Amino acid sequence: MEGVDHLAHERNKSEFDVDAMKIVWAGSPHAFVVSDRISKLVASDPGFRKDNRSTLSRKELFKNTLRKAAYAWKTIIDLHLSEEEAAKLRFYVDEPAFTDVHWGMFIPAIKGQGTEEQQQKWLPLAYKMQIIGCYAQTELGHGSNVQGLETTATFDPQTDEFIIHSPTLTSSKWWPGGLGKVATHAIAYALLIVGGREQGVHGFIVQLRSLEDHSPLPGMTVGDIGMKFGNGAYNAMDNGVLRFDHVRIPRNQMLMRCAQYTCLCMPSDAKLILEPCILIRVSQVTCEGKYKQSDVPRQLVYGAMLYVRQTIVADASCALSRAVCIATRYSAVRRQFGSQNGGPETQVIDYKTQQSRLFPLLASAYAFRFVGEWLKWLYADVTQRLQANDFSTLPEAHACTAGLKSLTTTATADGIEECRKLCGGHGYLCSSGLPELFAVYVPACTYEGENTVLLLQVRDMSCKVSHEDCFSAGVQQETSRYNSLYDSSRAFNAMSLRCSKSALLEAFEARAARMCVACAQNLSNFDNPEEGFAELSADLVEAAVAHCQLLVVSKFIEKLQQEIPGKGVKQQLEVLCNIYALFLLHKHQGDFLSTGCITPKHAALANDELRSLYSQVRPNAIALVDAFNYTDHYLGSILGCYDGNVYPKLYEAAWKDPLNESVVPDGYHQYIRPLLKQEIRTARL
Numbered sequence: 194m195e196g197v198d199h200l201a202h203e204r205n206k207s208e209f210d211v212d213a214m215k216i217v218w219a220g221s222p223h224a225f226v227v228s229d230r231i232s233k234l235v236a237s238d239p240g241f242r243k244d245n246r247s248t249l250s251r252k253e254l255f256k257n258t259l260r261k262a263a264y265a266w267k268t269i270i271d272l273h274l275s276e277e278e279a280a281k282l283r284f285y286v287d288e289p290a291f292t293d294v295h296w297g298m299f300i301p302a303i304k305g306q307g308t309e310e311q312q313q314k315w316l317p318l319a320y321k322m323q324i325i326g327c328y329a330q331t332e333l334g335h336g337s338n339v340q341g342l343e344t345t346a347t348f349d350p351q352t353d354e355f356i357i358h359s360p361t362l363t364s365s366k367w368w369p370g371g372l373g374k375v376a377t378h379a380i381a382y383a384l385l386i387v388g389g390r391e392q393g394v395h396g397f398i399v400q401l402r403s404l405e406d407h408s409p410l411p412g413m414t415v416g417d418i419g420m421k422f423g424n425g426a427y428n429a430m431d432n433g434v435l436r437f438d439h440v441r442i443p444r445n446q447m448l449m450r451c452a453q454y455t456c457l458c459m460p461s462d463a464k465l466i467l468e469p470c471i472l473i474r475v476s477q478v479t480c481e482g483k484y485k486q487s488d489v490p491r492q493l494v495y496g497a498m499l500y501v502r503q504t505i506v507a508d509a510s511c512a513l514s515r516a517v518c519i520a521t522r523y524s525a526v527r528r529q530f531g532s533q534n535g536g537p538e539t540q541v542i543d544y545k546t547q548q549s550r551l552f553p554l555l556a557s558a559y560a561f562r563f564v565g566e567w568l569k570w571l572y573a574d575v576t577q578r579l580q581a582n583d584f585s586t587l588p589e590a591h592a593c594t595a596g597l598k599s600l601t602t603t604a605t606a607d608g609i610e611e612c613r614k615l616c617g618g619h620g621y622l623c624s625s626g627l628p629e630l631f632a633v634y635v636p637a638c639t640y641e642g643e644n645t646v647l648l649l650q651v652r653d654m655s656c657k658v659s660h661e662d663c664f665s666a667g668v669q670q671e672t673s674r675y676n677s678l679y680d681s682s683r684a685f686n687a688m689s690l691r692c693s694k695s696a697l698l699e700a701f702e703a704r705a706a707r708m709c710v711a712c713a714q715n716l717s718n719f720d721n722p723e724e725g726f727a728e729l730s731a732d733l734v735e736a737a738v739a740h741c742q743l744l745v746v747s748k749f750i751e752k753l754q755q756e757i758p759g760k761g762v763k764q765q766l767e768v769l770c771n772i773y774a775l776f777l778l779h780k781h782q783g784d785f786l787s788t789g790c791i792t793p794k795h796a797a798l799a800n801d802e803l804r805s806l807y808s809q810v811r812p813n814a815i816a817l818v819d820a821f822n823y824t825d826h827y828l829g830s831i832l833g834c835y836d837g838n839v840y841p842k843l844y845e846a847a848w849k850d851p852l853n854e855s856v857v858p859d860g861y862h863q864y865i866r867p868l869l870k871q872e873i874r875t876a877r878l
C-alpha cells in the first residue's frame with residue numbers, strides 16, 4: 194500500500210499548527226528553510242545512501258565514508274553552498290568522518306590559537322582541503338588530565354626547530370579522529386621545553402603524511418586504534434595512534450597567538466572533541482630561545498571551549514529528538530493487548546507507562562533545544578565582551594556550558610537507550626536506527642570533557658564561590674540568583690505548584706541553593722579544603738546537576754515568555770515545559786523533600802499533574818515529533834518512518850540481509866551437516 198499514510202489519523206488529532214512549530218524548532222524561518230532544503234537534497238541523492246551501513250565490514254565502511262566525504266565536498270563546490278548550507282549538508286549526511294574533526298577542531302584551533310601569519314598560511318590550505326587536519330591531544334595514558342601529557346616539544350636554538358618526541362608508550366597519541374588513516378596534519382599538544390625548562394602544554398602544527406603519496410613522514414608511527422562500540426556507528430571514523438621519534442618542525446609551527454588576534458569565530462557545524470583544556474597555554478618562543486608568556490588572557494582559551502560545548506548541547510537535542518521521533522511514531526503503530534470483540538488491540542502509546550517513559554523524553558528534547566539556543570546567545574555575548582576586554586562573565590559562562598554539556602549528553606545517551614526499550618524487540622534491530630544512534634552518540638559523554646570531570650569543574654566553581662559568600666561575589670548573573678533564596682522558607686501551596694511556572698522555578702531554585710549551601714557547610718568542616726572537595730565530590734556533583742537542571746527549566750520558562758506565533762504552539766510548549774519540570778521534581782523528589790523545598794503533598798500532586806499532562810500531549814504526540822522535520826533518510830529507521838508503514842518494510846529489510854543471500858548458509862557442509870549426521874568426530878573443523 195505505497196503512499197498510504199498509516200499515521201494520518203494521528204496527525205489529524207493534533208491541536209496546533211505543526212508548520213509554525215517547525216519554525217520554533219529550527220530557531221527561525223530562515224533556519225527552517227535552509228535546513229528543510231538541504232535535508233531533502235541529501236535524502237534524495239543516492240550518493241548519500243546509508244541504509245546498508247551496519248552490514249558493511251570495517252574496511253568497506255571506512256572506504257564508503259571516504260567516498261561520501263569526497264562526494265559531499267564535490268556537492269558543496271558544485272552547488273556553491275554557503276558555509277551555513279555546507280554545515281547543514283554535513284549534518285544531514287550523518288556519518289562520523291574525518292571532516293568533523295577537520296572543520297570542527299583543526300581549523301578552530303588554528304583560528305583560536307594561531308598568530309596572524311599562521312592563520313594566513315594554514316587556513317586557506319585547510320579551507321580548500323589541500324591539507325586535512327586532526328586534533329591530537331589525548332594520549333594512551335592521559336586524557337582528562339591534560340597537564341599530565343608526556344609528549345615533549347624541545348626547542349633547538351641551533352636549528353630554530355622544535356623536536357617533537359614520544360618518550361614512553363603511554364605518551365602515544367591515542368583517540369584523535371582522522372589521525373589513523375586520513376589526516377595530513379595535526380595540531381599536536383606537547384610539553385614545551387625551552388633551555389631545559391618545562392613550560393607547560395602547548396599546541397604545534399605537525400605534518401604527518403606526505404602530500405604526494407600519503408605515506409607517514411620520517412619519525413612518525415601512525416595507525417588506527419581499532420574497532421569501536423556498535424555496528425557502523427563511530428567505526429566510520431579513523432581514531433588513531435601516533436608516536437613521534439624526534440620529529441623536527443620549524444619554530445613558527447608552534448601556536449603562538451598574541452592578544453591582537455582574538456578571533457573566536459568558529460564554523461557553524463563544529464562537532465568538537467576537545468579536552469577541558471584550560472591548562473593549555475598559548476605563548477611565544479623567540480629564535481634566541483626565550484620563552485615569552487603570551488599577552489593573550491588565559492581566559493580566552495575558555496572562549497573556544499564555550500563554542501564547542503554549546504554545539505554539543507545543540508547536538509544533544511538533535512540526537513534525543515531523533516530517538517524520540519522513532520519511538521513515538523512506532524508507539525502509535527505498535528498494538529498490544531486490549532482487543533475488544535475482535536477489534537484492534539491497544540496502541541502502546543496509549544498505555545500510561547509508555548507515556549510516562551516517552552513524554553518526558555519528548556519534553557527534554559524541546560528543553561535541550563531551547564537551552565541550546567540560550568547557550569548560543571551566551572556564546573555570542575561572551576565573544577562580544579571579550580572583544581571589549583571584558584572577561585567578567587567568562588567563568589560563569591564556562592561553568593554553565595560545561596555543566597549543560599554534561600547534563601544534556603548524559604540524559605540524551607540514557608534517553609536513546611530508553612527509546613530503544615520503548616520499541617520492544619524491534620528496537621534492537623539495526624534497522625530501527627536506534628542501536629547505531631546510541632553507539633554513535635554515547636561517546637559524547639566522554640569526549641570534549643568527560644561528564645563527571647566536567648561536573649567537578651562546575652562544582653569547583655560554584656562551591657568555591659558559595660563557600661565564600663553564597664555566590665554573591667563575582668557571579669551576579671541570573672543563573673546564580675537563586676542562592677539568595679536559601680534562607681527564604683517558601684511555603685508553596687499545592688495549587689501554586691500545580692499551575693504556576695514561578696512556583697516551579699522557585700522549587701528548583703531552592704533545591705539547587707540548598708544542596709549547594711549544604712555542600713559548602715559540609716566543606717567548612719574540613720581544615721584542608723582540597724581534602725573536603727575530594728571527600729564530598731559525589732555530593733558536589735549532585736549539587737552541580739541540580740544547578741544545571743534549574744538552568745534548563747528556567748530557560749524553557751523564559752522561552753515561553755517570548756512571542757510565539759502559530760495556533761496552539763505556545764500551549765503545547767507550556768505543557769512540555771511543565772512535563773520537563775514536574776518529571777524531574779518527581780524523579781528527584783528525595784532532594785526536593787529532604788531540602789524542605791516541597792512537602793510530600795506537593796510531590797503527590799506533581800505526580801497527579803504529570804498524568805493529566807500526559808493526556809494532553811497524547812493527541813499531539815505525532816505532530817510534536819513531525820515538527821522536528823526529519824526526513825526518513827536522516828532518521829534512518831524503519832520503525833520511525835513518516836508513513837508508519839512499519840511491518841512490510843521490516844519484512845522486506847530482513848530479506849536484504851547478507852545472511853539471506855543464500856537459502857542454505859555458507860558453512861552448512863562443514864559445520865551443520867556433520868552435527869546432524871553424527872559425523873562430528875571425523876569432521877574437519
Ligand SMILES: Cc1cc2nc3c(=O)[nH]c(=O)nc-3n(C[C@H](O)[C@H](O)[C@H](O)COP(=O)(O)OP(=O)(O)OC[C@H]3O[C@@H](n4cnc5c(N)ncnc54)[C@H](O)[C@@H]3O)c2cc1C
Pocket residue numbers: 294328329330331335336337338367368369370427432466467468636639640641642643644645646649
Ligand atoms: C569517540 C571518541 C573520539 C575522540 N576524539 C578525540 C580527538 O579527536 N582528539 C583527542 O585528543 N581526543 C579524542 N578523544 C579522547 C577524549 O577526549 C578522552 O577520552 C576524554 O577526554 C576522556 O579522557 P580519558 O579517556 O582519559 O578518561 P579518564 O579521565 O581516564 O576517565 C576514566 C574515569 O575516571 C574518572 N575521572 C577522571 N578524572 C577524575 C577526577 N579528577 N575526579 C573524579 N573522577 C575522575 C572519569 O569520570 C571516568 O569515570 C576521543 C574519545 C572518544 C571516545
